Amino acid sequence: MMMQESATETISNSSMSQNGMSTLSSSQLEAGSRDGRSSAGDTSSEVSTVELLHLQQQQALQAARQLLLQQPGSGLKSPKSQDKQRPLQVPVSVAMMSPQVITPQQMQQILQQQVLSPQQLQALLQQQQAVMLQQQHLQEFYKKQQEQLHLQLLQQQHPGKQAKEQQQQQQQLAAQQLVFQQQLLQMQQLQQQQHLLNMQRQGLLSLPGPAPGQAALPGQTLPPSAGLSPAELQQLWKDVTGGGGHAMEDNGIKHSNNGGGGGGNGGGLDLSTNNSSSTTSSCNPAKASPPISHHSIANGQSPGLNHRRERERERERERESSLHEESGGTHPLYGHGVCKWPGCENICEDFGQFLKHLNSEHALDDRSTAQCRVQMQVVQQLEIQLSKERERLQAMMAHLHMRPSEPKSSPKPLNLVSSITMSKNLPSASPPNLPQTPTTPTAPITPMTGMPQVPSILGGANVPSMGAMRRRHSDKYSMPLSSGGETVFIFPEIAPNYEFYKNADVRPPFTYATLIRQAIMDSADMQLTLNEIYSWFTRTFAYFRRNAATWKNAVRHNLSLHKCFVRVENVKGAVWTVDEMEYQKRRSQKITGSPSLVKNLPCSLGYGSALNASLQAALAETSLPLLGTPGLMNSGSTGPMGGSCHGLLGGDPSMLMGGPPMRDSTGFTTTWTPTDTAAPDTPPPVHMQQIHVKEEPLNMDDEDCPMSLVTTANHSPELDDDRELEEGNLSEDLE
DNA sequence: CAAGAATTAAACATTC
DNA sequence: CGAATGTTTAATTCTT
Numbered sequence: 001m002m003m004q005e006s007a008t009e010t011i012s013n014s015s016m017s018q019n020g021m022s023t024l025s026s027s028q029l030e031a032g033s034r035d036g037r038s039s040a041g042d043t044s045s046e047v048s049t050v051e052l053l054h055l056q057q058q059q060a061l062q063a064a065r066q067l068l069l070q071q072p073g074s075g076l077k078s079p080k081s082q083d084k085q086r087p088l089q090v091p092v093s094v095a096m097m098s099p100q101v102i103t104p105q106q107m108q109q110i111l112q113q114q115v116l117s118p119q120q121l122q123a124l125l126q127q128q129q130a131v132m133l134q135q136q137h138l139q140e141f142y143k144k145q146q147e148q149l150h151l152q153l154l155q156q157q158h159p160g161k162q163a164k165e166q167q168q169q170q171q172q173l174a175a176q177q178l179v180f181q182q183q184l185l186q187m188q189q190l191q192q193q194q195h196l197l198n199m200q201r202q203g204l205l206s207l208p209g210p211a212p213g214q215a216a217l218p219g220q221t222l223p224p225s226a227g228l229s230p231a232e233l234q235q236l237w238k239d240v241t242g243g244g245g246h247a248m249e250d251n252g253i254k255h256s257n258n259g260g261g262g263g264g265n266g267g268g269l270d271l272s273t274n275n276s277s278s279t280t281s282s283c284n285p286a287k288a289s290p291p292i293s294h295h296s297i298a299n300g301q302s303p304g305l306n307h308r309r310e311r312e313r314e315r316e317r318e319r320e321s322s323l324h325e326e327s328g329g330t331h332p333l334y335g336h337g338v339c340k341w342p343g344c345e346n347i348c349e350d351f352g353q354f355l356k357h358l359n360s361e362h363a364l365d366d367r368s369t370a371q372c373r374v375q376m377q378v379v380q381q382l383e384i385q386l387s388k389e390r391e392r393l394q395a396m397m398a399h400l401h402m403r404p405s406e407p408k409s410s411p412k413p414l415n416l417v418s419s420i421t422m423s424k425n426l427p428s429a430s431p432p433n434l435p436q437t438p439t440t441p442t443a444p445i446t447p448m449t450g451m452p453q454v455p456s457i458l459g460g461a462n463v464p465s466m467g468a469m470r471r472r473h474s475d476k477y478s479m480p481l482s483s484g485g486e487t488v489f490i491f492p493e494i495a496p497n498y499e500f501y502k503n504a505d506v507r508p509p510f511t512y513a514t515l516i517r518q519a520i521m522d523s524a525d526m527q528l529t530l531n532e533i534y535s536w537f538t539r540t541f542a543y544f545r546r547n548a549a550t551w552k553n554a555v556r557h558n559l560s561l562h563k564c565f566v567r568v569e570n571v572k573g574a575v576w577t578v579d580e581m582e583y584q585k586r587r588s589q590k591i592t593g594s595p596s597l598v599k600n601l602p603c604s605l606g607y608g609s610a611l612n613a614s615l616q617a618a619l620a621e622t623s624l625p626l627l628g629t630p631g632l633m634n635s636g637s638t639g640p641m642g643g644s645c646h647g648l649l650g651g652d653p654s655m656l657m658g659g660p661p662m663r664d665s666t667g668f669t670t671t672w673t674p675t676d677t678a679a680p681d682t683p684p685p686v687h688m689q690q691i692h693v694k695e696e697p698l699n700m701d702d703e704d705c706p707m708s709l710v711t712t713a714n715h716s717p718e719l720d721d722d723r724e725l726e727e728g729n730l731s732e733d734l735e
Numbered sequence: 736c737a738a739g740a741a742t743t744a745a746a747c748a749t750t751c
Numbered sequence: 752c753g754a755a756t757g758t759t760t761a762a763t764t765c766t767t
Binding site (some may be wrong): 530556 | 755757
């Protein structure tokens, strides 16, 4: 047992580091790579079947992960970097996985992912068989030739009688070999084609499909894979356990000579790679799979992993069985008098008999092991599917809220709303709607076997894969909507995804400044201590539950750096508040910075429920024909933030959040109360008066920063009384 | 490609 | 004294 654990541990460790590498910063990388020692040496010594099982599970996991990673849009990188990575990443890993012939399992994975039609499947399988056969022939041929060659060489050593003849023979042989090589080449080409085919199937190669640009959108690729009925799974199962029996052994058993598909020609040269394919694949993920953040790494908890998988599998099965009815026995593999071992369905009168059957038929042998692996993959696939569906749900919700998606698709001129909200990120803004963007994909996938904080395998994306991820939506569109103790996300994007960020280890696409402001705005009295800000971060975003030192430093840095954050000395220390004016100023500056975006300014203020007429007029002039047509304005068909400029849209704050109905259900109206924050005795906002504003004495030079806007904007119906107070202060300051 | 913003890291000071 | 809190500076990465 010990051995086994250590073995699996090394594996998971190595995989961990590999996966983590991509997500770690260079410095972290160094640390991570340390445990990347190879597991080969450790495991090469005597390996028990049990160990093998675990090993193989690990390998299968790796393979599955790889597939997972290859999912479109699994990266967090910007489209640009994606372009760079994808072509490299995907093909490479795929190639690694199937250097020779695609194993049944791999096929299955692919098939499951894309859900090929039975015909396609059949065709593919046939193709595969043909290839294998050909290969066999070729290899045999090659062998024979070699033998001949050998013989001839031997003959040559004898004082040649007929040198000429020999020469001729040799020439002949050479020619034959040439032919052989050509054939071999053809074979390779064929296989490459197969790979290509598979990759295409997987959407790895962004082939010009119906929606080229959308290749990364899970929703696009999903539909086909969405349906994987239990029946289909079962069928797959049978295919694997039955037809591909030997093939499975091939993989299931350690490196037993690929007796299976190979057809026994000992050649083994190439085919052997077949077995190692999984291992190889597990080695390269470092590059190929950025998604798995080191979080997931943590997940790789070596010893426990297998158990967890086991459980997961069982649970899965249970679920399946529950579809029919509740499982009868106490064993997850037993229900309704039938053995539920995949592909078995043996009838057992009672539980005892079942147990007997289980022990005899499904003992720990190669077959069972292989079946286990397959089941694991099935579960993996289901998980992937789940994550995809989840992602789709996210997209749907987001869409219903503020139609974040459909970015590029609508080349339509940005309407006021979108352009405004996007302010500086205008162009890239469209995609940025998180979930749809690379960000999300990662997260959803993460949901590996119920890890609490599944790092983004993707992730990474996730996210995570990038050191300094930027895709900040920054301020652009936030609007203060906090009221009372309730946290109302002012980021339209966050709102609908609140739960998402809270649980998914995905970095929120907002700048620290924006988040800090949000935190403070969320507080009851618009002020927070540093520690409270920290708390908000960790509470609100799973992403900030790690690397505390880093992001906390960043928070402090931002607090100090930005003038919009004001430190207020308090009785019991100091609290931080937001100088909204400064904040808006900053933003407006950014906006004004680029002439083309000037028009966005008004809305960039985000608040305004009532823009003054002159401004509106100005807006109208600034080539914003939509302004006059309210209907269009709130359509927000363009950017993610469409509709965030509720001020212009009639001041219905609910619109901002995407509509009343979802608001409550999606939880972007968080219910937590900042009780832990905002100490009861903390002085009211009035204290703002005595704050010592950083250096800049608030000069009123801001004609460019229409304070009037700010103030009037604050009159948004949603604003609570507290805000009124502040507004007063603000206006005072201004005047 | 350059400028600017954001992020990250780190040194250092101050306060608790 | 050590940890937490603030300030600054610099390097790096992204975005515009």
